[in-house]
Amino acid sequence: RLGVLGDWDNPYLTMDFKTEADIMRALGDIYKNGYLYQGSKPVHWCVDCGSALAEAEVEYEDVNSPAIDVGFKVVNKSLASSKFSVKIENTDHSTNFDGDIYAVIWTTTPWTLPANQAVSVNANLTYDLIKTSRGVLILAHDLAEATLARYGEVGAKVLGSCQGSDLETLALQHPFDKRQVPIICGDHVTIDAGTGLVHTAAAHGNDDWLVMKANFPNEKPRILMGGDGKFFNSDLVEFEAIRGLTRQEANKVILAAMTESGVLLASARLNHSFPHCWRHKTPLMQLATHQWFIGMYEQDAVGISLREYANKAVDATEFFPSWGRARLEAMIKNRPDWCVSRQRNWGVPMPFFVHKETGDPHPQTAELLEAAALLIEARGVEAWFSLDGAAFLATHEALNAADYKKVTYTLDVWFDSGATHAAVL
Ligand SMILES: [Zn+2]
Numbered sequence: 413r414l415g416v417l418g419d420w421d422n423p424y425l426t427m428d429f430k431t432e433a434d435i436m437r438a439l440g441d442i443y444k445n446g447y448l449y450q451g452s453k454p455v456h457w458c459v460d461c462g463s464a465l466a467e468a469e470v471e472y473e474d475v476n477s478p479a480i481d482v483g484f485k486v487v488n489k490s491l492a493s494s495k496f497s498v499k500i501e502n503t504d505h506s507t508n509f510d511g512d513i514y515a516v517i518w519t520t521t522p523w524t525l526p527a528n529q530a531v532s533v534n535a536n537l538t539y540d541l542i543k544t545s546r547g548v549l550i551l552a553h554d555l556a557e558a559t560l561a562r563y564g565e566v567g568a569k570v571l572g573s574c575q576g577s578d579l580e581t582l583a584l585q586h587p588f589d590k591r592q593v594p595i596i597c598g599d600h601v602t603i604d605a606g607t608g609l610v611h612t613a614a615a616h617g618n619d620d621w622l623v624m625k626a627n628f629p630n631e632k633p634r635i636l637m638g639g640d641g642k643f644f645n646s647d648l649v650e651f652e653a654i655r656g657l658t659r660q661e662a663n664k665v666i667l668a669a670m671t672e673s674g675v676l677l678a679s680a681r682l683n684h685s686f687p688h689c690w691r692h693k694t695p696l697m698q699l700a701t702h703q704w705f706i707g708m709y710e711q712d713a714v715g716i717s718l719r720e721y722a723n724k725a726v727d728a729t730e731f732f733p734s735w736g737r738a739r740l741e742a743m744i745k746n747r748p749d750w751c752v753s754r755q756r757n758w759g760v761p762m763p764f765f766v767h768k769e770t771g772d773p774h775p776q777t778a779e780l781l782e783a784a785a786l787l788i789e790a791r792g793v794e795a796w797f798s799l800d801g802a803a804f805l806a807t808h809e810a811l812n813a814a815d816y817k818k819v820t821y822t823l824d825v826w827f828d829s830g831a832t833h834a835a836v837l
Pocket of ligand 1: 458459460461462689690691692693
């Protein structure tokens with residue numbers, strides 16, 4: 413009487429073994445087309461889930477964070493001065509200065525400073541060299557007044573100015589590690605807030621990851637924190653006092669160390685909107701971990717990316733109502749690569765075997781994946797979780813089987829729903 417029609421004897425059920433197997437096959441097609449890749453890229457990470465989260469699993473709530481200004485000491489003072497056309501030895505005493513030059517960054521996540529790899533500036537912004545009671549500071553011209561007011565500085569004097577692009581490659585001393593880090597240029601640096609110089613840690617932010625990849629394609633993110641939200645107890649962590657600590661604990665230790673060494677130029681508290689886990693309601697972090705991604709820019713055998721296919725499909729679709737088109741277009745245009753792997757004990761497995769050292773998928777992945785799909789079709793996803801990987805590889809006469817191990821990750825549930833067409837139609 414409601415006019416509802418359905419193929420009631422043949423429903424679509426997500427936990428049908430056939431559906432589970434077809435989800436795997438959809439993943440196999442994406443792999444075969446060359447869109448699937450592995451990498452260490454920052455993702456939303458919940459310490460309580462112990463897993464990456466999808467955008468749709470992220471909620472925003474206000475948190476109160478430390479907001480600090482930190483000086484990265486310029487290693488070569490006279491080189492830096494020359495960028496601003498300022499001579500250190502100047503007979504005109506008005507521009508003379510002693511002491512060190514600091515490139516000043518502003519951050520609300522002090523705990524990410526151990527992972528710092530660079531300080532980013534915008535090539536097209538103007539930067540000032542400013543003599544203050546806290547040393548000689550490099551600040552973006554447009555933010556200098558507000559920044560100095562925040563420090564309570566009066567009588568600061570601008571010694572010289574230059575473009576952000578002039579500062580590129582200038583070496584800076586990390587505020588508490590022994591390392592030196594460079595100044596690099598990136599378009600993500602704006603004058604919305606802060607100092608116009610941005611602390612850059614590829615492990616803890618997508619913009620950071622992208623700008624590091626553009627400048628140093630071979631340099632890996634400094635991953636010093638585990639999925640449990642604690643710093644590793646390893647030599648990778650140069651600043652020993654933070655080993656084994658949580659984010660909140662490390663914030664205190666880092667702030668104390670920087671106060672003592674004099675590089676902490678200002679410290680305040682800030683209320684701001686911050687991503688939280690929708691299940692645990694706890695603050696997330698951006699963390700680079702090993703994950704699998706579907707690349708929106710990767711090209712298939714005929715040189716076409718998924719983004720291009722998707723854009724063409726949108727063009728070829730009629731929308732009711734018509735504004736739906738603009739919405740979908742904007743979504744595809746801005747969509748980053750999709751992190752499809754999850755570290756969960758439930759869900760459809762990613763049925764891959766990877767090399768124990770290189771992590772590369774087995775050369776016979778296409779065949780092995782179909783063999784796994786047949787198994788799941790008969791016995792459901794539990795068959796993969798309980799599978800003896802070595803025996804399975806032996807049965808299917810896989811090459812160099814001893815060098816490969818079973819992947820235990822599962823798929824993002826949004827991949828399951830996205831593969832519905834493949835399983836149902
Ligand atoms: Zn969670």
